[in-house]
Amino acid sequence: MNANVISPEQRLFVGVIVNAAQEAAGVPRIGHERRTIKESARAWFSNGGDDFRIVCELAGLEPRDVRKRVLAYVDRVEHDPAALVKVKRTNMPARHRDVSIPDVARRAGVSPTTVSNVIHDRWNVTPGTRARVLGAIEAAGYRHHVH
Incomplete structure (x- = not known):
């Protein structure tokens, strides 16, 4: 058996940890008070209860390592909101989970429209913004798909 393959049960519990990490970093949930959820999720990692x-x-993970990594991530997001990673949950095969324009936009700190304008060489995009978007495209590994 491949050591990198995890069981469906492990994947479920990894998802619980990822969801809690996103909530601790401030990713909003529909219909919930964002501040309360954020504080509660961060306390879950900080307190490290049973x-x-x-x-x-x-999940097959070491609790101390998870706590250390998640709290470092939450601190990084507090100082740089662009570091926020939104995980898209999908059952689609990996080939369909390419980097999207909104992913590039978050990384560059601009709107998806600005990214599209750079990709299609439209409108007046300042040279600094264009360079930042092109850097984010390269760093994220974005590939433009022509339909």
Whole structure:
């Protein structure tokens, strides 16, 4: 069996950890008070109680390492909101989960329209913004798909 393959159960618990990490970083949930969820999720990682430890173990992860990495990520997002990573959950095959224009826009700190304008060489985009978008395109590995 491939050591990199995880069971569906492990994938479920990794998803619980990823969801909580996003909430601790401030990704909003529809119909919930963002501040309360953010504080509660961060406390879940900080306190490292039994439920946190059990979820990490069921995910096949070391709780101390998860706590350290997630809290470092949350601190990074607090200082640089562009570092926020939104995980898209999908059952589509990996070949369909390419980097999107909104992904590039978040990385560059601009709107998706600005990214599109740079890709299609439209409108007046300042040289600095154009360079930032092109850098984000390269860093993210974005490939333009012609339909």
